[in-house]
Amino acid sequence: MNQGATKVKEKKFIRILFSLVLLGSIFLLTSCTNVKQRANTTDTWPKIEKSKKVIVGLDDSFVPMGFRQKSGRLVGYDIDLAKAVFKLYGIRVDFQTIDWSMKETELRNGTIDLIWNGYTKNAAREKTVAFSRTYLKNQQILVTKKKAGITSAAKMKGQTLGLQSGSSGYDSFENSPQLLKQYVAHTVQYDSFNNAFMDLNDGRIQGLLIDSVYADYYIKHQADAASYRKLVIGFPHEDFAVGMRKDDVTLRKKINHGLQVLAKNGTLEKINQRWFGKSQLANLDLRK
Known part of the structure; x- marks a missing residue:
């Protein structure tokens, strides 16, 4: 075989190898994307219930909803409320500080399970986020x-x-x-x-x-x-409400039920009095 023919075969082999590598990369990327999409289109309540942990994203400088004292301890209205809701289900709440301008991205990527920090419900956000019932007016x-x-x-x-x-x-x-x-x-x-x-x-x-x-x-x-x-x-x-992924249907039901229980048993009123010194329930229907 002459040298020219050898070079042609080598070039063909390189092109085939490159094509295979490219196809493999596309397949891997597609698979990862599909896994990520499935992760974001799943009702995560079974996982939360099994791990006994839910992750809440917040801006930890937003008084009085969630903020750090001089000691570094995280306190606030939403801190107390989130803990009280999930205590009903025997689930621990982990609070994760996030860049507030990136909150929806953090939720979509699964870094956090909930946005619970004086989060306002509006039409634009409802396109991508599911909301609980309103629990506070602002x-x-x-x-x-x-x-x-x-x-x-x-x-x-x-x-x-x-x-x-x-x-x-x-x-x-x-x-x-x-x-x-x-x-x-x-x-x-x-x-x-x-x-x-x-x-x-x-x-x-x-x-x-x-x-x-x-x-x-x-x-x-x-x-x-x-x-x-x-x-x-x-x-x-x-309206302040809790934000979550749209596919977290069970999680939404659990939070709504929890808010209703706390409104009926007086816990929510105690939290209101602690942080605001007055009732915030006058215009809400959480007891219903």
């Missing part, structure tokens, strides 16, 4: 320092506003531009409201769009509480 409000002289949304004209990345407040700001966005000159996005409040206190931003439950708790615990102004500017009330 509203977006504008917080300013009184010395800034801002007494209405219109007074934010030309000013800088703080927002949390990936929050319902950010969505409200964008979706209802006539309420606040039309006046604001600049916005700054924060990973946590703690940093936003520091900038508000130092005058680097003049207003902060924030959940009323956070603002009320934070300001109440400040030495200079009287220096803040809270403004209701027309954003609709929001």
Whole structure:
């Protein structure tokens, strides 16, 4: 056989080998994708019940829903509520701190089982996330320092506003531009409201769009509480609920039933009183 023919055969062999490797890679990738898709389209309650553990994702700086004390201990309204619900089923709750702007991705990838941290139910999120029944009401409000002289949304004209990345407040700001966005000159996005409040206190931003439950708790615990102004500017009330994967039908039923039991036996009222000093059940039907 001459040298030219040998080279041709070698080239054919290399092409065949390359094709086989490529087909193998495609098959492996497809298999992994299918496994991942099956993992995300499975009712995980049997696994949770067997392991006696469920993983909740949260922003651990969101007072009073879930936050760390100076000692590092994780406490909060949602911490107490999640533990109380799963105690009914003999299941331990593990809380995992996540980047709040990536919460739906973490849920979809199976890193966490639930988003339970002052999570607002809305139409956009309902496209990809299943929600429990509403367990708490909230509203977006504008917080300013009184010395800034801002007494209405219109007074934010030309000013800088703080927002949390990936929050319902950010969505409200964008979706209802006539309420606040039309006046604001600049916005700054924060990973946590703690940093936003520091900038508000130092005058680097003049207003902060924030959940009323956070603002009320934070300001109440400040030495200079009287220096803040809270403004209701027309954003609709929001429903806090637990978020989970759409295929977790049993998990959703268990959480809804648990909330109903806690509402009936008085546990939910005790948690409300502990963190808010008042009832939050007036407009809810959790007892039904």
